[in-house]
Amino acid sequence: xxxxxxxxxxxxxxxxxxxLAVFLILAGxxxxxxxxxxxxxxxxxxxxxxxxxxxxxxxxxxxxxNGIVIADNKTVCTVSVIHNQIKDPDRIVEVLCKELELxxxxxxxRVEKYSSIxxxxxxxxxxxxxAIRAYKLEGVKVDEDYKRYYPYGELASKVLGFTGGDNQGIxxxxxxxxEYLKGEEGTILTVTDARGVEIDExxxxxxxxxxxxxxxxxxxxxxxxxxxxxxKQVMETKQAERVSIVVLNPQNGEIMAMVDVPExxxxxxxxxxxxxxxxxxxxxKKQELLNQKWRNxxxxxxxxxxxxxxxxxxxxxxxxxxxxxxxxFSCPGYIMVEDRRIRxxxxxxxxxxxxxxxxxxxxxxxxxxxxxxxxxERYYDYFTRFGLLNKTGVDLPGEAGTIMxxxxxxxxxxxxxxxxxxxxxxxxxxxxxxxxxxxxGGNRVTPHVGVMTADREKTEMKKFSYPVTPNIVSEETSxxxxxxxxxxxxxxxxxxxxxxxxxxxxxTATSQTLPRGSGRYIASxxxxxxxxxxxxxxxxxxxxxxxxxxxxxxxxxxxRQLFENILPYLEKKDYN
Amino acid sequence: xxxxRDRTGTGRRIxxxxxxxxxxxxLFIVLFLLGFGLVMLYSTSSYDASLQYNGDSAxxxxxxxxxxxxxxxxxxxxxxxxxxxxxxxxMLGYLxxxxxxxxxxxxxxxxxxxxxWLRIAGLSIQPAEIAKLGMILFLASTICxxxxxxxxxxxxxxxxxxxxxxxxxVWQITENLSSxxxxxxxxxxxLFVSTPDYKRFILLALAxxxxxxLAVFLIVSAxxxxSLGVRGTRILAWLDPEAYASGKGxxxxxxxxxxxxxxxxxxxxGQSMQKLGFLPEAQNDMIFSIIxxxxxxxxxxxxxxxxxxxxxxxxxxxxxxxxxxxxLLVVGVMGHIAIQVILNVxxxxxxxxxxxxxxxFISYGGSAVMFLLIEIGIVLSVGRGIRLKxx
Numbered sequence: 001x002x003x004x005x006x007x008x009x010x011x012x013x014x015x016x017x018x019x020l021a022v023f024l025i026l027a028g029x030x031x032x033x034x035x036x037x038x039x040x041x042x043x044x045x046x047x048x049x050x051x052x053x054x055x056x057x058x059x060x061x062x063x064x065x066n067g068i069v070i071a072d073n074k075t076v077c078t079v080s081v082i083h084n085q086i087k088d089p090d091r092i093v094e095v096l097c098k099e100l101e102l103x104x105x106x107x108x109x110r111v112e113k114y115s116s117i118x119x120x121x122x123x124x125x126x127x128x129x130x131a132i133r134a135y136k137l138e139g140v141k142v143d144e145d146y147k148r149y150y151p152y153g154e155l156a157s158k159v160l161g162f163t164g165g166d167n168q169g170i171x172x173x174x175x176x177x178x179e180y181l182k183g184e185e186g187t188i189l190t191v192t193d194a195r196g197v198e199i200d201e202x203x204x205x206x207x208x209x210x211x212x213x214x215x216x217x218x219x220x221x222x223x224x225x226x227x228x229x230x231x232k233q234v235m236e237t238k239q240a241e242r243v244s245i246v247v248l249n250p251q252n253g254e255i256m257a258m259v260d261v262p263e264x265x266x267x268x269x270x271x272x273x274x275x276x277x278x279x280x281x282x283x284x285k286k287q288e289l290l291n292q293k294w295r296n297x298x299x300x301x302x303x304x305x306x307x308x309x310x311x312x313x314x315x316x317x318x319x320x321x322x323x324x325x326x327x328x329f330s331c332p333g334y335i336m337v338e339d340r341r342i343r344x345x346x347x348x349x350x351x352x353x354x355x356x357x358x359x360x361x362x363x364x365x366x367x368x369x370x371x372x373x374x375x376x377e378r379y380y381d382y383f384t385r386f387g388l389l390n391k392t393g394v395d396l397p398g399e400a401g402t403i404m405x406x407x408x409x410x411x412x413x414x415x416x417x418x419x420x421x422x423x424x425x426x427x428x429x430x431x432x433x434x435x436x437x438x439x440x441g442g443n444r445v446t447p448h449v450g451v452m453t454a455d456r457e458k459t460e461m462k463k464f465s466y467p468v469t470p471n472i473v474s475e476e477t478s479x480x481x482x483x484x485x486x487x488x489x490x491x492x493x494x495x496x497x498x499x500x501x502x503x504x505x506x507x508t509a510t511s512q513t514l515p516r517g518s519g520r521y522i523a524s525x526x527x528x529x530x531x532x533x534x535x536x537x538x539x540x541x542x543x544x545x546x547x548x549x550x551x552x553x554x555x556x557x558x559x560r561q562l563f564e565n566i567l568p569y570l571e572k573k574d575y576n
Numbered sequence: 577x578x579x580x581r582d583r584t585g586t587g588r589r590i591x592x593x594x595x596x597x598x599x600x601x602x603l604f605i606v607l608f609l610l611g612f613g614l615v616m617l618y619s620t621s622s623y624d625a626s627l628q629y630n631g632d633s634a635x636x637x638x639x640x641x642x643x644x645x646x647x648x649x650x651x652x653x654x655x656x657x658x659x660x661x662x663x664x665x666x667m668l669g670y671l672x673x674x675x676x677x678x679x680x681x682x683x684x685x686x687x688x689x690x691x692x693w694l695r696i697a698g699l700s701i702q703p704a705e706i707a708k709l710g711m712i713l714f715l716a717s718t719i720c721x722x723x724x725x726x727x728x729x730x731x732x733x734x735x736x737x738x739x740x741x742x743x744x745x746v747w748q749i750t751e752n753l754s755s756x757x758x759x760x761x762x763x764x765x766x767l768f769v770s771t772p773d774y775k776r777f778i779l780l781a782l783a784x785x786x787x788x789x790l791a792v793f794l795i796v797s798a799x800x801x802x803s804l805g806v807r808g809t810r811i812l813a814w815l816d817p818e819a820y821a822s823g824k825g826x827x828x829x830x831x832x833x834x835x836x837x838x839x840x841x842x843x844x845x846g847q848s849m850q851k852l853g854f855l856p857e858a859q860n861d862m863i864f865s866i867i868x869x870x871x872x873x874x875x876x877x878x879x880x881x882x883x884x885x886x887x888x889x890x891x892x893x894x895x896x897x898x899x900x901x902x903x904l905l906v907v908g909v910m911g912h913i914a915i916q917v918i919l920n921v922x923x924x925x926x927x928x929x930x931x932x933x934x935x936x937f938i939s940y941g942g943s944a945v946m947f948l949l950i951e952i953g954i955v956l957s958v959g960r961g962i963r964l965k966x967x
Contacts, residue, residue: 002723003899004898004899004903005772005900007772008900008903009895011769012895012903012910013895015768015891015910015911016887016888016910019884019914019918020884020887023880023884026880026918026921026922026925027877029925030835030877030921031873033832033835033868033925034835034839034840034873034876035840037832037836038836038838038839038840040836042836042839044836045834045836045837045849048833048854193849193852193853195853
């Protein structure tokens with residue numbers, strides 16, 4: 001038997017202390033990981049264990065000038081499947097196909113996809129959601145959220161716009177004021193195991209969504225409804241293609257109504273006209289048709305304004321002093337500009353007339369003369385100063401710019417045609433804004449719909465401000481213009497715009513659309529009241545009316561009827 | 577020796593005291609670790625078990641409990657047999673383990689993608705575990721027989737060569753590098769304590785470190801990781817587990833999440849999140865990270881202290897063993913357990929590259945616990961030979 005040697009004992013002690021040293025190093029490593037790195041790894045682990053589901057925020061409402069809600073929310077459901085909790089996939093596919101009216105292939109693909117949570121369909125009606133919930137299918141989740149709802153359906157559809165599947169604004173005010181309206185999404189955090197099964201004891205953490213702010217607009221549901229009704233009426237009787245009406249306050253640019261019929265149902269914006277066979281259309285074609293349907297002609301389409309534009313030539317002429325109200329003219333029915341003979345709409349001529357009478361007659365040769373007296377450079381200067389070269393800055397998406405000759409390309413003939421409103425194009429909102437600015441004392445206003453935004457309780461409000469450019473014409477010129485335009489309505493071409501007991505100013509226009517000779521016309525009338533202190537301005541444009549197509553006959557009565565109704569209404573509102 | 581006994585043997589009373597010495601401290605530590613291990617095993621494996629075995633959340637616990645009971649019986653039997661009884665089986669242990677490893681080639685059972693088990697009398701047994709015990713026994717006996725010859729360079733190399741064939745077989749046949757390293761480590765430690773020399777061992781250790789450093793350096797500076805193979809990628813994953821989060825670094829990263837999220841006091845027993853399918857092999861090699869997650873730094877350090885106490889008891893028994901053979905047996909067991917605990921904790925904390933090593937007495941594994949308990953039985957048997965007066 002061999003005895004244990006002393007060195008052996010020493011070495012065994014060495015081994016023990018060596019192990020102890022290594023254990024201490026490992027303990028140090030544990031201290032490092034579990035104290036100093038603890039927060040980092042805890043965060044990482046938490047991220048791994050938590051599943052996040054978002055809760056849609058209720059979108060802010062849109063209200064009209066009277067505080068009536070014109071865009072609201074309603075409760076809808078989002079149906080999703082949680083792959084790991086599914087027990088009976090076939091039954092789920094069957095039920096979801098039936099209840100949600102989806103193709104089996106579509107549903108099956110999502111049910112069988114390996115993901116923590118897969119959305120099948122959002123914006124499902126609440127009753128449908130409740131019905132699906134009643135099946136008590138394991139792995140099917142029905143979450144409630146909000147969907148945009150427009151109580152007035154078609155009303156002001158192209159102005160308000162609508163929202164998409166994620167409640168994001170698509171067109172109109174909904175997209176322009178997205179940042180205020182959308183609110184902040186909330187989340188539901190649940191803890192799950194590696195298969196994605198929720199652990200009940202862990203409970204759930206909720207971050208509540210933040211409701212979006214309300215948008216207060218200058219639109220007036222009453223005026224908008226009435227204007228829409230008139231537009232529809234005239235479109236039907238005149239078998240017109242399209243009718244646009246813009247009503248605004250010329251003093252500050254607040255838009256009270258903006259109609260562009262045919263409008264569309266905001267609660268079903270993707271529906272195509274019935275005669276279209278949807279299946280036969282390509283995706284691009286479909287999108288094109290929808291874009292056409294959603295297009296707001298008042299701001300996105302340009303047209304040759306024709307005689308309504310004479311207001312601008314007159315203002316420029318008066319402001320520059322090249323013409324006065326007493327100036328005498330003689331119209332032989334045409335005018336020679338260089339080698340071109342430009343006819344007046346009255347081929348026999350208006351004979352002798354002063355400038356006021358010429359405006360009442362809408363006499364082309366007189367306005368050409370005024371334009372030529374100004375000359376290209378000065379004319380262009382006024383065109384620019386009146387803000388016609390820029391966009392109006394209206395708070396709606398998709399505004400089109402002005403299509404105008406370049407100054408260096410503009411010769412006498414071009415100047416002559418521009419002077420009475422032809423050979424260039426502007427948007428209806430541009431015309432309405434420029435005329436507003438001329439008759440309101442010379443302040444170029446920015447047309448707008450949004451007035452302010454506030455939270456639901458109105459504790460925090462933000463008023464929007466819009467730029468105003470003062471003195472584009474003098475107060476004097478402005479007053480003269482109001483006087484002349486009132487004459488146009490009382491005794492001139494615009495007499496169909498006359499409203500009993502009110503002072504209305506205005507101007508008619510009948511413009512032939514390009515190409516000339518196609519027999520297609522645009523009849524329009526711009527009117528304002530009261531003529532001495534304008535509080536409301538309305539522009540009505542009827543595209544391609546059948547039969548009589550003169551602005552004085554077709555468009556002026558529309559504005560007259562509108563004013564007959566809304567002038568007393570506005571007076572009463574002011575009084576209140 | 578006989579002389580001494582005569583001098584002290586003046587009364588029956590003292591002789592009785594001598595014979596009844598038993599290391600209860602060691603036994604208590606082992607029983608504590610076993611009990612604690614079963615609790616943690618249930619906590620860690622119940623989720624996995626109820627998924628795999630139709631809601632039988634105690635499946636792994638029950639299997640482990642059976643092995644533990646069998647192991648305890650074996651331990652008691654072995655503890656009561658004088659350890660010199662085993663000396664005659666030394667060669668058989670060495671050759672037998674070699675044969676058992678070879679038998680894996682035709683008869684091995686595959687589990688978790690590795691062929692490491694043999695089925696003997698209804699029990700699945702890992703020959704690598706037998707090889708560890710066999711190596712301890714064979715080396716202790718060989719070193720004793722070599723006497724002073726072991727101090728020569730030739731003797732040193734001879735002893736160093738003994739574990740090599742077994743290590744190579746364990747590594748190549750069962751694809752279990754960690755067990756091969758442990759077997760070699762046990763042999764090196766036993767050699768270390770049986771020669772008075774230090775220089776050779778320091779050189780050996782430095783050479784080993786240099787090889788490791790060179791290997792790591794070559795792997796890190798390699799252009800593409802494709803040519804590196806499994807072990808190369810493991811090294812890279814060790815250096816930056818987050819960059820290999822979906823591959824080789826996955827398990828390590830999950831273990832780190834578990835450890836880190838434990839904090840100082842842990843989430844509480846049974847509250848681990850990482851055991852819910854996130855951490856692969858949670859009840860096995862990675863059980864220590866779940867201990868960290870549930871019991872925190874406090875619990876983890878407590879377990880390390882229990883192992884230190886265990887090794888301390890081994891040291892006390894080895895130093896007081898009646899002869900060199902007994903001391904070497906205890907050193908072998910001490911080396912086995914110390915190396916395995918150190919490597920396991922080091923792997924789990926990403927201190928060294930990931931390699932599968934279980935935590936003695938706590939990780940799930942039937943043959944491991946049975947053979948560990950047999951080793952404890954041998955240590956207890958050596959302890960019984962200690963005469964109280966020597967303490």
